[in-house]
Amino acid sequence: MSRKSVNFTIKEINSDLAQFRDLNITIGSITRERWEEPMGPTPYPSLTTLRSWDQRLLSRYKPFYMPFCDLCCLCTYGKCDLTGTKKGACGISMPAQQSRTVLIAACIGAATHISHSRDLLNHVIATSGRDCPINVGGTSVEVEAPITRLVCGVKPETLGDLEPVLDYCENQLTQLLAVTHTGQEGNHLDFESKVFHAGMIDHVGMEVADIAQVSALGFPKADPEAPLCDLGLGTVDTKKPVILVIGHNVPPATAIIDHLKETGLFPEVEVTGICCTALDVTRYSPRAKIVGPISWQLRYIRSGVPDVIVIDEQCVRTDTLTEAARIHAPLIATSEKNCLGLPDMTDETVDAIVAGFVSGKVTGALILDPEKVGEVAVATAMAVAPKRKKHSVLPTKHQLGEWAKKCTQCMLCRRACPNDLPIAQAIRLAASGNLSGLDELYDDCLGCGRCESACKQKIPIHSLIVAAADKKTREETYCLRSGRGAIQDLEIRKVGGPIVLGEIPGIVAFVGCANYPKGSREVAEMCMEFARRRYIVCTSGCSAMSAGMYRDEEGKTAYERYSGAFEAGGIVNVGSCVANSHIAGAAIKIASIFAKRPLRGNYEEIADYVYNRVGAVGVAWGAMSQKAASIAAGFWRLGIPVVVGPHGTKYRRMLLGRADKDADWFVYDARTGEKVYGGPVPEHLFFAAETKEEAMVMVAKLTMRPNDTSRGRANKLANYIDLHKRLVGGIPQDVYRLVRTHADIPLTMKDECLLHLSGHDWKESPIPDPTLLPRMVHQKRGD
Amino acid sequence: MPMTDSWQTAEIPGPKKASLIIKPDIADALISRAKRPIMIVGHGIIEYEVEGKPLIDCLIALSRKAKIPVVVSASTNKEFLSRGFEPAAIMSAVEISSRLTDPEWKGLDGKESYDLAIFVGLPYSMQWTILSGLKHFAPGVKTMTFDCVYHPNASWSFPNSTIKDWAANLKGIVENLED
Ligand code: SF4
Numbered sequence: 001m002s003r004k005s006v007n008f009t010i011k012e013i014n015s016d017l018a019q020f021r022d023l024n025i026t027i028g029s030i031t032r033e034r035w036e037e038p039m040g041p042t043p044y045p046s047l048t049t050l051r052s053w054d055q056r057l058l059s060r061y062k063p064f065y066m067p068f069c070d071l072c073c074l075c076t077y078g079k080c081d082l083t084g085t086k087k088g089a090c091g092i093s094m095p096a097q098q099s100r101t102v103l104i105a106a107c108i109g110a111a112t113h114i115s116h117s118r119d120l121l122n123h124v125i126a127t128s129g130r131d132c133p134i135n136v137g138g139t140s141v142e143v144e145a146p147i148t149r150l151v152c153g154v155k156p157e158t159l160g161d162l163e164p165v166l167d168y169c170e171n172q173l174t175q176l177l178a179v180t181h182t183g184q185e186g187n188h189l190d191f192e193s194k195v196f197h198a199g200m201i202d203h204v205g206m207e208v209a210d211i212a213q214v215s216a217l218g219f220p221k222a223d224p225e226a227p228l229c230d231l232g233l234g235t236v237d238t239k240k241p242v243i244l245v246i247g248h249n250v251p252p253a254t255a256i257i258d259h260l261k262e263t264g265l266f267p268e269v270e271v272t273g274i275c276c277t278a279l280d281v282t283r284y285s286p287r288a289k290i291v292g293p294i295s296w297q298l299r300y301i302r303s304g305v306p307d308v309i310v311i312d313e314q315c316v317r318t319d320t321l322t323e324a325a326r327i328h329a330p331l332i333a334t335s336e337k338n339c340l341g342l343p344d345m346t347d348e349t350v351d352a353i354v355a356g357f358v359s360g361k362v363t364g365a366l367i368l369d370p371e372k373v374g375e376v377a378v379a380t381a382m383a384v385a386p387k388r389k390k391h392s393v394l395p396t397k398h399q400l401g402e403w404a405k406k407c408t409q410c411m412l413c414r415r416a417c418p419n420d421l422p423i424a425q426a427i428r429l430a431a432s433g434n435l436s437g438l439d440e441l442y443d444d445c446l447g448c449g450r451c452e453s454a455c456k457q458k459i460p461i462h463s464l465i466v467a468a469a470d471k472k473t474r475e476e477t478y479c480l481r482s483g484r485g486a487i488q489d490l491e492i493r494k495v496g497g498p499i500v501l502g503e504i505p506g507i508v509a510f511v512g513c514a515n516y517p518k519g520s521r522e523v524a525e526m527c528m529e530f531a532r533r534r535y536i537v538c539t540s541g542c543s544a545m546s547a548g549m550y551r552d553e554e555g556k557t558a559y560e561r562y563s564g565a566f567e568a569g570g571i572v573n574v575g576s577c578v579a580n581s582h583i584a585g586a587a588i589k590i591a592s593i594f595a596k597r598p599l600r601g602n603y604e605e606i607a608d609y610v611y612n613r614v615g616a617v618g619v620a621w622g623a624m625s626q627k628a629a630s631i632a633a634g635f636w637r638l639g640i641p642v643v644v645g646p647h648g649t650k651y652r653r654m655l656l657g658r659a660d661k662d663a664d665w666f667v668y669d670a671r672t673g674e675k676v677y678g679g680p681v682p683e684h685l686f687f688a689a690e691t692k693e694e695a696m697v698m699v700a701k702l703t704m705r706p707n708d709t710s711r712g713r714a715n716k717l718a719n720y721i722d723l724h725k726r727l728v729g730g731i732p733q734d735v736y737r738l739v740r741t742h743a744d745i746p747l748t749m750k751d752e753c754l755l756h757l758s759g760h761d762w763k764e765s766p767i768p769d770p771t772l773l774p775r776m777v778h779q780k781r782g783d
Numbered sequence: 784m785p786m787t788d789s790w791q792t793a794e795i796p797g798p799k800k801a802s803l804i805i806k807p808d809i810a811d812a813l814i815s816r817a818k819r820p821i822m823i824v825g826h827g828i829i830e831y832e833v834e835g836k837p838l839i840d841c842l843i844a845l846s847r848k849a850k851i852p853v854v855v856s857a858s859t860n861k862e863f864l865s866r867g868f869e870p871a872a873i874m875s876a877v878e879i880s881s882r883l884t885d886p887e888w889k890g891l892d893g894k895e896s897y898d899l900a901i902f903v904g905l906p907y908s909m910q911w912t913i914l915s916g917l918k919h920f921a922p923g924v925k926t927m928t929f930d931c932v933y934h935p936n937a938s939w940s941f942p943n944s945t946i947k948d949w950a951a952n953l954k955g956i957v958e959n960l961e962d
């Protein structure tokens with residue numbers, strides 16, 4: 001073991017033997033600290049270091065709990081009924097239990113990213129060495145790891161430097177999980193503060209993962225012109241042998257590409273992917289193809305197109321083995337975290353494994369060596385493709401009608417469907433030969449398969465939907481700009497001023513999973529609308545795919561129409577889930593590079609800056625996973641609001657501000673130290689919208705910040721009012737709360753705004769130099 | 784299907800479940816008894832009809848007759864405006880509901896807290912979770928749902944009904960209300 005596990009710093013030693021200054025010693029190696037920025041107040045924060053910051057936010061954004069379960073069943077006293085004011089056997093109250101559950105979800109999410117990060121880092125250290133320099137954008141990116149610098153107070157220079165950062169994350173995560181044990185924390189706000197801590201730790205873990213893979217695997221390095229790659233079911237050349245990769249941890253998929261290149265077989269084989277492994281494999285080779293988000297798993301596998309399926313970790317359907325067997329496609333599992341009961345064949349020869357697959361004696365294997373996976377997957381695809389003949393389990397039109405006739409209209413399918421889709425109605429139509437109902441369902445279907453499990457007639461409903469939408473699936477031929485990774489320092493310098501001053505109305509990041517209420521298209525439409533309005537739009541994960549799965553009137557996708565630069569009107573795909581760290585990183589870099597706030601171990605000040613000045617909003621329209629919960633929590637602690645879709649209420653609580661309570665919105669004016677009104681912006685920290693329209697209007701509102709200049713506020717208000725008029729009807733009822741001075745009023749809307757203000761006893765109020773931190777008073781730096 | 788199973792099969796409620804509105808009189812009595820009712824309307828109402836007329840017309844009639852202020856979520860406002868009906872507020876479901884959990888909140892007009900909140904037309908699971916929030920944290924507010932499916936977390940809900948039965952019930956509620 002050469003892992004660094006003990007680390008200490010010596011300020012100065014003068015001995016007969018040698019003189020040292022700022023010597024940083026870790027067991028196993030010696031590194032010299034070369035970062036001259038003085039250490040801030042909170043390097044490597046513990047569970048309570050940032051508690052007072054969290055409490056400031058939580059006193060403004062009080063949790064609104066919506067229990068998803070009224071009971072607690074975590075210990076053998078239980079189940080305990082916590083309805084209303086009842087307490088559990090351990091004494092826990094309902095608010096504490098809900099926040100405890102949120103913390104458990106955030107811990108699962110953070111653990112997943114951090115463990116992914118550790119696996120990835122071990123892999124790239126094994127292949128590229130501990131001394132491999134971190135390079136996320138050459139000279140364009142000097143602040144290579146803004147979150148790590150901010151949270152941990154270290155400046156990693158090599159892959160090896162990232163190991164102690166992950167040690168810290170793992171340590172904190174263990175502590176956080178311990179908090180959820182029976183009879184530990186009992187106060188809901190302390191649980192919530194720990195949720196924020198889990199989120200922050202999660203962001204560190206994600207950053208480590210992405211900068212490690214960008215540095216070692218040659219992904220685009222902060223490249224606004226990262227290549228466009230194919231996206232959609234219709235882009236797959238089904239005449240070729242096809243490999244499908246699913247998951248998040250890319251080394252097995254890159255090994256497949258390497259092997260195809262080495263053997264010269266790349267032109268003959270299709271490498272296709274679903275979920276974040278797909279995004280990351282296109283960062284490795286833009287010739288790989290993305291089939292679609294997580295919800296495309298069943299429809300693609302059942303189409304019979306993939307000849308071999310390679311899964312790694314996270315968000316992989318747990319019945320993939322069964323589904324793969326149905327289409328006679330061998331399955332290779334590659335992660336210790338996802339073995340699916342398969343025999344471990346890591347130590348067998350490639351030939352033996354391939355022979356097992358080809359003979360059909362082996363349907364799936366666990367192979368924990370990415371290189372071997374590469375060889376096996378390619379050889380197997382070549383060998384089984386001619387035999388399988390793209391064996392599909394989707395019904396023919398005739399079979400579809402026969403199945404539909406078996407329907408008893410019991411409605412169990414609809415009652416199982418997360419989107420409450422009118423399935424029975426569509427099936428009744430199909431029984432009479434009309435497939436239009438099923439075809440329509442395709443657009444809103446999440447591909448979860450719950451309808452099928454519910455159907456007592458064993459009708460393969462999802463397959464019926466996909467078969468009925470056959471034409472649509474063939475026409476899914478879109479493109480996506482592969483994940484560019486970090487935002488360049490130069491880009492930050494260019495947009496920092498316009499963002500803080502408000503000429504650019506905001507940064508809107510569409511992130512997260514595909515549990516959408518009404519299909520992918522809504523994400524694409526929202527992205528294009530905000531880009532048209534000159535916001536900076538960022539995308540990542542499944543949302544980055546959805547953003548590309550729509551063509552405008554001129555037949556262009558979002559990525560063809562808009563630039564990939566971090567600029568007004570850009571649509572910036574940063575990459576996979578772990579690349580979300582670059583979005584948080586960009587906000588942090590605005591504070592540190594543009595506003596020159598000290599970064600090192602200086603969390604509160606930077607978060608205070610971002611919260612009060614950087615109009616960034618995250619939209620996780622289809623947030624589904626625990627990882628989405630921890631990602632959101634990391635944004636909350638930085639003071640960045642997150643909007644989710646209607647399914648997001650199942651995260652059990654919102655963090656909502658009360659615009660009607662003036663007392664909640666006081667800030668310190670850094671110039672005078674006086675407490676002044678600075679609200680009500682941003683109004684919420686975590687908000688579930690019912691519809692796309694509600695979300696868009698709220699996003700426009702949530703980009704407002706207390707520090708907005710009048711020009712900036714007028715620009716933000718103009719967008720808010722215009723979207724409201726168009727999507728909701730009329731001028732918003734709260735404009736009077738958001739206009740501080742006459743100069744805030746958008747010029748083109750002057751008359752209607754003045755009329756509105758005249759009905760609300762409105763008075764001008766000063767624009768503060770806002771901070772929530774008393775210690776920042778009189779410490780204004782050159783911004 | 785059983786009348787008091789959650790419409791979404793897996794959304795199993797806790798020990799405290801909604802009472803049924805099986806006759807219009809029950810709802811009428813509850814509405815008449817309420818001192819300060821409020822109605823929260825989601826976008827799902829657009830797709831329903833009550834005996835040939837859009838559901839929204841029925842809700843407007845109810846609001847006018849029983850003087851119940853209507854809070855609409857963003858996407859539904861235009862539908863109300865186009866019928867010459869001005870909602871009391873445009874507010875998202877989570878915003879109005881979290882306000883309802885605040886015993887200090889004196890309502891949209893700043894006068895008095897609400898004691899009855901009628902919900903209709905939010906996506907099922909969203910309404911389910913929001914009603915759960917009110918069940919636990921708004922002891923002073925009774926909740927009622929007007930959807931045609933059972934909402935276990937409300938105080939009172941229609942059972943899972945055929946559209947025909949539900950529409951007849953709803954129509955009855957509006958007609959029976961005293962002007
Ligand atoms: S597979 Fe589609 S139609 Fe079936 S339950 Fe899931 S979302 Fe609904």
Ligand code: SF4
Nearest residue numbers: 407408410411413455
């Ligand atoms: S569950 Fe099956 S039988 Fe029942 S309505 Fe749906 S498709 Fe028909």
